[in-house]
Amino acid sequence: MLLAHAATLSMRKRAFRRAALWYLFAATKLEKSGIKPLTTYFLQRTRELYQSPPEKNLSPSFWDAEGITPTEQAGFDAILPGIEHALGRLHYTTGDTKGAVQFFLGLLRGSTNLVHSALSVGVANGYAVDTPKSMISDKVFLEDFRVAFQHFLDTSADSADLSEMKLPVTFCVAKQTRVRLPGESVGGNATVWDKREETWRSYWKSQGKEGLQSTGKAPVNEMFRVDVSLHNPLDVDINLSDVTIVVREAQSETDSVSADFVEVEALDDIVLSANETRTIPIAVKATRSAKLQVSRASYKFLSILPASESLATRGRRLQDTALQRQSKMYAPDTFIAVDVEDASQRLSVNFVEDQRLVLAQGECKRMRLWASNVGTDSIDDVWLVSGDEDEIFLDGFNDAVASASTEILHSNNSLNPHVDPWEDRVDSAETLKFVSRKLQGLIRGEDTEISDPPPIELICSHTPEQASPRSVISSDITRFIHQRRRNFTANTLTANHPDVLRQLHSSVFPLYNPFSVDILIFWSLPTEQREGHLLVPGLTLGARHGELNKMLDEAAEAKVKRSMYAETQREKSAVLEAIRVSEWNAEMNPIVVALRDMMIVEHDFSDKPCHVSIDFTLRNLSLTHPCKYKLVLPSQTLTNNSPGEFSQPTYAGRLTYRGSLKPLESVTLQPTIHVTRPDTYALGSWRVETEVFDPSTPSHEPGAKLPEPQYRYVQVCVDASYYALPLVALTIAAAALIARKFLVSIQAPIAKTMPAIPFSEQDEALVRQRLEAKEVKVSKLMIYPIKPGRRRVSYSSASIDDLSVHSFTNIDGYVAQPHISTAADPTLCSTVLSRFLGRSVHLAYKGPRLRPAPPTWSEPALKAHVDYHDAYPLLVASVESLAGVRDFVKQWWNEQGITAVDNWDPDSLVIERFRPNIVFEGAGLPFAEDMWKEVTTSDPNSKETGRFSLVSKCTRCMVCTPAFVDQIVAYSFKQLPNIDPATGARNMAIPSKPLKQFRTGLDPGTMDASCFGCNAVPAAPGTLHVGDFVAVNSWGVV
Structure with missing residues (x-):
């Protein structure tokens, strides 16, 4: 009672929240003592005080700006559910089952908002608040409601009034509810269907015909579906039974039951998981024409509590008058409307064979459509609208045989789709004049007149393998030729002329260039009953002489009209350059x-x-x-x-x-x-x-x-x-050529022995110190480009898969041949090399297929791929390592008493002789890279980084000329690189012993091979610069 008196004194001081706290403490004490009436009274006082919001003396403009009302309460929402839950339990234990049900039902507000509001206070201060799960869990509230409501039904009369029991949450999402009519597109991109419809409208309007009537109406006596979107706001699974919708006439004022001429499906049971969103279809059928509205959705919550929700969405915000703009006023709520009419003209179309198609390139497949008039009136015309790049022909296939070796085709030469491609002929000179006139106006900045190019006559010459070639004059072949040529030309123009509007392409550029040749290849697989044809378009016929050069030179030398926008002038220059290098202005030596x-x-x-x-x-x-x-x-x-x-x-x-x-x-x-x-x-x-x-x-x-x-x-x-x-x-x-032999290298298997440690712990500490001080940097990046003066070669389209690179086999590639501009024999490269080497060989170009890099001792599960590299894509070394080799060579030099070796000295040993890609500097000790497993480089001037892994040491294997040529042998000399990188000359007198004496036993794969540098693979995409800082992420013997 003292606690209750303290609450009364707090109320006098207008400290309502403090008074509610004292009442709650008093109720807790009394409940433990078993005094339930007084406990109930104090909890009710606590609830009343907590529901009274504090005064908020703010400007009315604040509430308008925030979009909330002054009475809206925002705070720690877990307090009120705890109070109401205690009240519900007291009402249930005292026999007031209906009151308990109302309290438990009011607690089902959705725990998502409760959790968010409860945690937002702590999160704003940087600390998370651990709210007790039982306080805000919907599972506890739902179970108490189920037990109390079932008891209420069992103890109440049959005519118990349930109208006061309303769910505080809704499950239907009205804005996401849609009507799906029969015949509407299912799947695919909605913009594609919209584009098809717009294409039809444009074409039909150009024919002077009536407009296209939308088919968004449901037919009489045919099912359509309403896709109702359901969302469970509770964090517990719930079930809804007898789920249905109310469909009424638009003029009807009642929305409790559906119209008597409408049949609506009812779903028996639906289980929604916690916070799940699902769309369920409900079938509807009307027996007569009418304008219908989907007004409400009804169901039984937990299969025991009937509930109904409106499917209306709020109308638009009104902005017509000053009063409407100053206050929030909305139009009347809108309902989902469906027009039902008699199916006078309805067409049902399906594929006879609806299996998935797998077509080869250029394959033609015969498909059959099943069309049925399911309406009551006859249908006069049926049109099929396809995309601009689709290759579809509806009039059947014609396997006609060509009557002559040469056939004449007549093309309208237009890029526009959905038109007849063959018309009367006009001389090809008219096509060139048309292009010249259009491009001249385009360069001058004149408005482009919308017009089609003149038709052109095409000559087709057959080169068949069989006696009866396939005719190209047949309607299906001519349509496919036109469509494929149009796709090729349209894509080429889009890529080569990006500054010319795509809508103007058909009014500027013809479909065919009179100086071009297209190759049409027919193929068939009789055993599989498959056939098709491939079109190779855009080949140049003969030499061209820059027919537009004079016009382009005049435009370039003309006085330029000044513009305040530099972008306009750049765009004109880009258009001019694109025309100069286009196929219409090709120029070459004849x-x-x-x-x-x-x-x-x-x-x-x-x-x-x-x-x-x-x-x-x-x-x-x-x-x-x-x-x-x-x-x-x-x-x-x-x-x-x-x-x-x-x-x-x-x-x-x-x-x-x-x-x-x-x-x-x-x-x-x-x-x-x-x-x-x-x-x-x-x-x-x-x-x-x-x-x-x-x-x-x-x-x-x-x-x-x-x-x-x-x-x-x-x-x-x-x-x-x-x-x-x-x-x-x-x-x-004068005599037969002398045969020559080749040398090959054999890769040794990976050994299981442990390599030697390259330096001590003290040395490692020194290197780590330099790395932390950012003293280790990338000093050189080297690539090896093709030297100038080399001749170009081409390669055929047929690939081979049995090439070998060193010890790696099954390499793909292409047999090289002289460049196509030389018009030389395609077998020239192979013939010259075979005659010079004395054996049958080919010059091959490596194909695009990658091969896996071989595993190493330190990386037995290496997952890296290489292209034409020997084994690994990168080789890294350091300036200090090269200095260490030089010092040891000089020492060995002096010990051997050698003064000169064919004008060569150790100082000429440069890093390029070892062919690394990445060179480090600043480690302070030679061969520090032998202990680096993963390296990251960072640019000090930007955020660009590079990261790669070192997987093995690089064994130096130099191949020398053998003393005999009667058999193929492999040599592995551990010697200094004897190829001068500047001249390419080899000095065979360079000694082979220095590296072998102090850089062996380091690589487990070949313990007797000398090592310099480390092989590496990229660990992630990145960029390297000279001067990048080096950091070692992982240490270990590689």
Whole structure:
């Protein structure tokens, strides 16, 4: 009673929360004493005081800005549920079951908000609050409600009024509830369907027809579904039974039951897990036309308490009048509406074969559609709308056979989709004029007129393997050719002309270039009943001569209109450059030189020198322009070839040839070479000068001034070496070639022995100290680019899988051949190498497939991949390690009493001889990298880092020339690198013993091999810079 008196005194002082606390303490004491009436009274007083919010003397503008009401209470929400739960238990024990049920039911507000509010106070101060689970757990409240309500039902009369018992939470999410009509798209991207519908509207409007009527109506006597979204706000599993919805007419005012002509499905039982969100479909069927509304959802909570929720969503915020803008006013609530009408015109379409399709590239698959008119009226027209890049043909397939070796196709030459691709022909010259006119207006900044390019005539020539080629005039093939060509052209234009609006492409660029060739390849697998065709588009036919150069030069030299926006000028320059390098302005030398290569001439040099005539074939690949040529051969006697180069012949007789060639004309010239000894000669050092003339220039009369050439070109054939294959080669032999042998290396298996420790604990402490002081840095990063002067090669599309790199097999690659611009024999590379090496070989280009790096002693489960590397992708070393090698070599030098070895001394031993990628400096001791397992580099000027793992030491294996060549053997000399990185020359006199005496026994794989540097693999993507700080994340013997 004293505690209750203290509460009364606190109330007089208007300390209501303190008074509620005293009443709660008094009720707790009395409950333990068994005085329940007074306990109930004090708990009720506590609840009343806690529900009275404190006065908040704030400006009314505050509540409007925060979007809350002044009466809204925010605080420690776990207090009130604890009070109400105690009251509910007291009412239940005293026989007031209905009051207990109402208290327990009011506690089911959802524990998510309770937990958040309870913890937010502590989290704001940086401390988490551990709230007792029993205080806020919905499981306790739900179980008490179930027991009390079941007891209430058992003890009350059958006509017990349950209208006052309302759930304080809702389970239906009205904003996420949707109507799903039959025939609507299921799955896929909604934007794709919207784009299909917009495509149809645009096309149908251009035909002058009526608009497209939406099909968003439900048919009579056919099921449609309402997808109701349910969310369980409680942290305990609950079940809902008899779940259904109320569907009424739009004019009806009652929403308690559905209309009598509407059949609504009721779901027996649904179990929702804690905080689960699920969408359930409820089927609905109307027996007559009407405008329906989905007003409410009803269910039985825990299968015992009937409940109903409105599915209306709040109307939009009103902003029309000043009063509406100053206060929160909303339009009436909106309901989900469904229009039901008679199914007069309804089409049901399905695939007959609905299995998953797996198609090869270019494969054509015959599909069958099953269409049924499920409406009451007839359907006149059916249209199918596909995407711009879809290749679909509906009129069936035609296996017609070509009636002639050449067929004529007529294309409208337009990039626009969904149009008939074949129309009447117009000369190809009109296409070039169209492109020139459109691009000229585009460069000048004029508005582009929306118009289609002129049609064009296409000539198709068959090269079949069978006697009866497939006709390309059939409707399905012509449609597929048009669509694939359109996809290729559209994608090419988007990539090459990003500054030209895509909507203008069809009004500027035609579908076909008159100077292009497309290859259509038919294929079939009769045993699998599969067939298809591939289109290889966009190949250039003949040489082009920059038809737009004059216009582009005038635009570049024209006075530029000044603009205050630099971006506008940059965009114009980008458009100009894109047109200059496009296929419509291609420019190239029309003269192609072809020589008869790899001739083998046998001659008796004891009688006289050898004279051989060489065929030089010059062809003018231009379709329109004549040209003049001048072939100039070297006049002076060529010097002897250097090591690694082919011999150069001496040309005799006529050394300069002149002439002219009409379009597509060729000529063969036969200069003579003079050789005095057998060898393989490279037919190089010649030069071809070309002058291209305008075909519109009239031929000149005798004595008249010659016209100026439109273009001039010069082709120069330089000398070739063994390592860069020549264009052509001539072999003159007096006897059979001597066969040569190769050396191979054999990789030793991984040993199980422990490698030696490279340095002591004191040395490791010194290195750690330098690392912490950031004294260890990246001093050099080295890559090894291709040297200039090498000739380019190509490779075929057919790959091979049985190559080998050192001891690694099953390597993929491609057989190399001369570059396509040389027009040489594709087997030239393999033939020259095979003849020079005396055995059948190929020059191969490594393919894209990666292979796993071999495991190491320290990393037996290494998961790394390499491309063309020997074994590992990276090699690291340090400047101190190189200094250590130099010092030991000098000491060994002095002990052996050696003064000079062929002009070589230890100071010329540079780091490049060991071919590392990453060089460190600053560790203070040699070979510190031998104890680093994971290294991280960081740029002091940015946040870029690099991280890689050291997996093994690098054994130095140098291959020397063997003393015999009758068998293939492997050599592994532990010696200093004897290849000069600047000249490539090898000095065989460099000693092989220094490294072997102090850098062996360190790698478990080859304990007798000398080591320098460590192999590494990247541990994560990153960037390395010279000057990056080095940090060691993990130490250990590698």
